Amino acid sequence: xxxxxxxxxxxxxxxxxxxxxxxxxxxxxxxxxxxxxxxxxxxxxxxxxxxxxxxxxxxxxxxxxxxxxxxxxxxxxxxxxxxxxxxxxxxxxxxxxxxxxxxxxxxxxx
Amino acid sequence: xxxxxxxxxxxxxxxxxxxxxxxxxxxxxxxxxxxxxxxxxxxxxxxxxxxxxxxxxxxxxxxxxxxxxxxxxxxxxxxxxxxxxxxxxxxxxxxxxxxxxxxxxxxxxxxxxxxxx
Numbered sequence: 001x002x003x004x005x006x007x008x009x010x011x012x013x014x015x016x017x018x019x020x021x022x023x024x025x026x027x028x029x030x031x032x033x034x035x036x037x038x039x040x041x042x043x044x045x046x047x048x049x050x051x052x053x054x055x056x057x058x059x060x061x062x063x064x065x066x067x068x069x070x071x072x073x074x075x076x077x078x079x080x081x082x083x084x085x086x087x088x089x090x091x092x093x094x095x096x097x098x099x100x101x102x103x104x105x106x107x108x109x110x
Numbered sequence: 111x112x113x114x115x116x117x118x119x120x121x122x123x124x125x126x127x128x129x130x131x132x133x134x135x136x137x138x139x140x141x142x143x144x145x146x147x148x149x150x151x152x153x154x155x156x157x158x159x160x161x162x163x164x165x166x167x168x169x170x171x172x173x174x175x176x177x178x179x180x181x182x183x184x185x186x187x188x189x190x191x192x193x194x195x196x197x198x199x200x201x202x203x204x205x206x207x208x209x210x211x212x213x214x215x216x217x218x219x220x221x222x223x224x225x226x227x
Contacts, residue, residue: 033215042203043154045215088153093215095142095207100153 002091003035004026006101014109019076021104032072033093034063037103038085046074048093079108112138114206116219123194124227131189131222133204139184140206144216145177148201157202160187194226 006023013019023032031050035043041101047056049072056063060083062075076083086103113136114136123129133143158179160166164215167190178190187206191198201223205216 042218042221044218049214093207097144097156097159098146098154098205098216099156102153105151 002029002099003083004029004032004089004099004101006089008104009102010105011105012107012109013079014017016078017093018021019079019083019106020073021087021089021106022073023101024071025091028069029072030069030094031091032065033072033090034072035088035090035099035100037088037097041085053080072106074091076106079106081108081110084108112136112159112208112217114140114204114217114219116204116222118222119220120225122225122227125195126193129191129194129224131191131202131204131224133187133189133219135185135206135217136206138208138217140187140208141184142207143181143187144207145179146203146205148203148221154161154203157189165182190199191224193219194221194224196226199224199226 002022004025033048033097034046047063054065060077064073068070071083086105088099088103089101092098117135145157146227147157148154157168157172158166158168160179160181162181162184168174181187203221204219207216
């Protein structure tokens, strides 16, 4: 089945710095979803991207889907301590099982 | 938004005992439920897909006789870890879907932390 590679595995930033995590696939994706998991918590759905070249924003978060629909990124502007957690991209959704990337663990130093 | 509950939230048991975990969709009917497992500092891995009224579909490497899944109604799926051993200690998370493939999100339960001594 389809798989997705996510990098980096860890990212430590000073509060106020930006953060980006990337997901890449060797095959064209029909969609990609992004989740956030706080330490000790469960994954929380952030967004789904479907269209080629799509860019969506949620406050300080910007999500992009590549033109070829083989890669995606999540960018956080001016990180805050509340952004701490692990960010996962995932393929699938609905009544199709989710295939998660390995996740990027973000720590923010105040 | 859609809410999925999971019970218990954590359980500690002795090796050899069985543990049942419940996953309920509280305000919607879930055509499909999924069970994932997450070991510390790792990603979520799908264990099985559960459809109401039919047998669960297990992922390769997941023993169906050890991880019994019952999806008796559109709002309840249960996972029973039979004869649990320390290596089964993990974070078990269910999710529920009410929509069409790739057109809806899955709603996750809060997870169950299992520690087998």
